[in-house]
Amino acid sequence: MDAVRITGVRKRYKRVEALQGIDLVIPIGEFFGLLGPNGAGKTTLIKSLVGLCRPTEGSVTIFGHETQQEPVLCKSFLGLSPQEPNVDRYFTLRKILEFHGGYYGLERPLRKKRALELLEQFGLGDKADDEYWKLSGGMQKRAMIARSLMTNPKILILDEPTAGVDVEQRHQLWGCLRNLNRDGTTIILTTHYIDEAEELCERVAIIDQGKIVEMGPPQELIARHCEQYIEVRGKKMKKLTPELLGALSQASEISPQEIAVQRGSLEQVFIKLTGHSIDGGGS
Amino acid sequence: MNSWTGFFTLIEREAYRFGRLASQTIIPPVIMTTLFVLIFGYSLGEGIRQISGFSYIHYILPGLAGMAVINNAYSNSSTSLFMARMDRSIETMIVAPIPAFKVVAAFVIGGLVRGLTVGSLTLLIATMLTKLPFAHVGLTLLYLVAIAVIFSSLGIISALWAEDWDHLAVMTNFVITPSIYLGGVFYSIHMLPGVWHRISYFNPIFYLIDGFRFAILGVSDVNPACSAAVILGVATVTLATAIYLFRIGYKLIV
Structure with a gap:
C-alpha cells in the first residue's frame, strides 16, 4: 500500500488551471520533495491532500482511503506545517x-x-x-x-518549512526530519532551497505550471539531465579514462586550480526542464 | 480516532477565547443591560402605565435578557469564526479529523455558553433589582437555549458570508439590531399603529421575544404555541444552514 496516491488530479479556478493532471505515488516511509517556483501548483497540490482544496477532477488516496469519501480518516494520518x-x-x-x-x-x-x-x-x-x-x-x-x-502524524507535510529560519536552526531541523523519517514517517517537503531537497529527499518531483515535468532521486535526475565531467588542464573527460589517470599520475605537476569536477546540480536540472530558476527568474 | 475529543477541544478553545477577553465579552453586556433596567425601568418607565398587568420594568426584563442572549450568541460565533477566517486558523479545524457538524456544533455551543452566561447574569441581576416572576422555568431555559442556538448559527452564516469586518457590521447594524428593537423588547405590539402592528408579525425576533416573555411572565401578544413553533422552526433552519455551508466548505475550501 502507498502512503499517498494522486491520480489525474486537476484543479481549475475561474480562468487558471492550477493543476493539470497530476499523477503521483509516494510509498510509505519515503522522504519526498516537491520543487517548483511560486505559482507552480505546489501549495494547491498540498491543499488537495489535506482537504483545503477540492480537485476539479481526479482522486487522492491516503493509505488506500479516498480523501473525498473518508475525509475524517484520511485527515487523521496527516500533519501539516x-x-x-x-x-x-x-x-x-x-x-x-x-x-x-x-x-x-x-x-x-x-x-x-x-x-x-x-x-x-x-x-x-x-x-x-x-x-x-x-x-x-x-x-x-x-x-x-x-x-x-x-x-x-504518519504523513508529515511541510510547505516551505525553513523559509526565514537561520542556518543553524535549519540544520537542526534537517536532523529532526531525518530522525522522523528513519522512524517511519512519510515526509512530503516543498522547498525553494534546492540544496535542502537534494540533501533530504529520496525522490523529488519538479512541478511547473501545474504539471510534474520530471520525477526521481536527485542524483538520478542530475545524471539524466546534467553534463558531468572531469576537466584537467582544460580537457573535459566524462570517465576515468587511461588518459585521465595518466594525467593524474603526474598530479604533483598539476595545481588544484587546473582540475575541475562538473557534477551538475538539481538547480541545473530545474532550469533545464522549466526554462527558469526556482525563484521564478529567467535562465 | 476519537473525534469527540476534538469536538470538546473546540468548545474549550471557544471558552478560552471569550474567557480571556471577559472584560470585553461578558462584563460590558451585563453592565449595559443593567443600565437599560435602571434607565428604562426605574427612570423613564415610571411614567408608563402597566402593560398586560405588569409594571413596565417587569414587562421589558424578559426582552432585555433575550436581547442580551441574542447579541452575545451572535457576536461570539460571528467574531470567533470570522477572526479564524482572517488569521486562517480555521484551516487547522478544517484539516483536523473532526466532522463539519461537530465544528459547527462547537461554535454554536461557544455562542450558547456566552449567551447563556450573559443572559443568566442579566436575569440574576433583574431578580435582585425587581421581583421577577418565573411563570415557566423549564420553558425559560428551553427558549434561552433555542435563542442562543439561532443566533450562534446566524453568526456562523454571517461569518462565512462576510468578506471583511464591514460586511459583518452590516449584518449587525442593519439586520440584527433593528429587528431586535422592532421586535417588541420595549413595548407590546398592540401599542403600535395598524401597519406597524401587522409588519411586526413578519419579524421572527418578535416571536422569540414574545415567547420568552411568555415563559417568564406568562403573558404574550400572540399564541405561545405559535411563538414556540417559530422559535423551533427558525432554530432548525439556521442550524441546518450553518452545518450545510460548513460541510460544502463555503468560502473555506477552494
Missing part, C-alpha cells in the same frame, strides 16, 4: 499546541506533556506562555513545525 502561519495569533504557544493535539484526539494530560516536549525540542520552551504574534519570524516558523508534530 503550512507556508503561511494559520494560528490564533493571540493564543500562547502552549495553548496553540495543546488545542492542536486535542483536535486530533489527544487526551489532555498527553497533549500538555507533548506540547512542552516539542517546545523544548524546538528551542521555544521559555516562550511557551508568550502569545504567537509576539515571536520573531523564525520562532513562528519553528512553532508551526512543532505544532505539526504534536500528533505524531
